[in-house]
Amino acid sequence: MxxxxxxxxxxxxxxxxxxxxxxxxxxxxxxxxxxxxxxxxxxxxxxxxxxxxxxxxxxxxxxxxxxxxxxxxxxxxxxxxxxxxxxxxxxxxxxxxEGRLAARRFSPTDLLEVRIALETTAASLAAVRADDGELDELAKLNRRYERASADDVQEVVEADEEFHSALVRASHNELLVQMYQALVPGLQDCKRHAQPSTGVHNRSANEHDQVVWFLRRHDEVGAKSAMTTHLLGLYDDLATDSSEPRATMSTYVGVSDTPIWNRSR
The missing domain is CATH 1.10.10.10 (Winged helix-like DNA-binding domain superfamily/Winged helix DNA-binding domain)
Structure with missing residues (x-):
């Protein structure tokens, strides 16, 4: 029919x-x-x-x-x-x-590690390509995230994802956007099951602000570093596979601004 x-x-x-x-x-x-x-x-x-x-x-x-x-x-x-x-x-x-992603057939750790690669790149591209309207929208979306009650998990998850999706779109790289969107369902599952605390929520809101601050100054290195700091913190909160090497904040020792993968203790 x-x-x-x-x-x-x-x-x-x-x-x-x-x-x-x-x-x-x-x-x-x-x-x-x-x-x-x-x-x-x-x-x-x-x-x-x-x-x-x-x-x-x-x-x-x-x-x-x-x-x-x-x-x-x-x-x-x-x-x-x-x-x-x-x-x-x-x-x-x-x-x-794509089907395996939709069916949630990757671990939270796998998803979060790929997210770090995609979204830190998106942040550096957005610092170069985002216009004033997109930057204003990011600030507005983070205010919505700040106002969300940490007790309302669904509202927090949706507001957070709106911010991050808007940032990726501001990269103006359509393939990157499509790749990131394929991860979203699994990432949202991770966040819902984690039941973020008020402290984690407030920390994330402050880190979103830091990312936007660097974007407004068209500082691609600063934006990428701020996003890396933010995502590594979430990775530490949400990743569940303790058998694999983990990313650590030793990222900022020396000249590297990308995660360094160290063997878990």
């Missing part, structure tokens, strides 16, 4: 799970529609406004979910035509990198 003729109403209702970000719930629903046969390979999805109406969500959240499915090779966008189902064999999808 073509997507535009798919049943409306209950079949498009999202699972009521306030602990999970909305794009994850949308992604899950679209997967269910594919697995259940409502959407078949080659079908055109409803337009974004129509699909947002069916799901009762904002288009920004819908687009994030579609982009995640695109990364996994499940849907594709055809210029001037819209979104199409690319494949329905989701078991095979989970064997590729």
């Amino acid at each position: 073509p997507a535009d003729e798919a049943p409306s109403g209950e079949s498009w209702s999202l699972s009521p799970d306030s602990r999970r970000p909305l794009p994850e719930l949308i992604e899950q629903k679209l997967r269910e529609q594919i697995i259940g046969g409502t959407l078949k390979a080659g079908d055109r999805l409803p337009t974004e406004p129509e699909l947002a109406r069916k799901l009762d969500v904002a288009r920004s959240s819908l687009r994030t979910a579609l982009q995640r499915l695109q990364l996994q090779g499940i849907v594709e966008v055809r210029r001037g035509l819209g979104w199409y189902v690319r494949r329905t064999d989701l078991t095979a999808v989970e064997e590729n990198l």
Whole structure:
């Protein structure tokens, strides 16, 4: 059945799970529609406004979910035509990198180490490329993060991810943005399970401010170093695999501004 003729109403209702970000719930629903046969390979999805109406969500959240499915090779966008189902064999999808990321098949330590590589590079690029509007938006997003109650884990996680995603977008490197977005679901799981304390929350807000301070001065070395300090602190809080060498703050001994990986004691 073509997507535009798919049943409306209950079949498009999202699972009521306030602990999970909305794009994850949308992604899950679209997967269910594919697995259940409502959407078949080659079908055109409803337009974004129509699909947002069916799901009762904002288009920004819908687009994030579609982009995640695109990364996994499940849907594709055809210029001037819209979104199409690319494949329905989701078991095979989970064997590729994007599918394994979506299925949370990497450890928190693996995800955090890759995040350090990607986001410190993004910070240095943003110092060179971000415009005043993007920098003002980063400061605004960090104020939202500061105001979030440490007791409201979901609000803290969402506000934090908005800040970091905006910083990566400010790098103006589309491949880097796509790679980072593939990590987001797993990173959010790490943060939700960690139950950050008020002290960690306040420290992170201050470190976000430091990153923005260097970005406004177009200091790529300072921005990268500030982001490295921030992410290594989170890595120490959230990484769970104690059998592997760990990054330490010996980063700043000498001339290196990249993490030094030392054997865990």
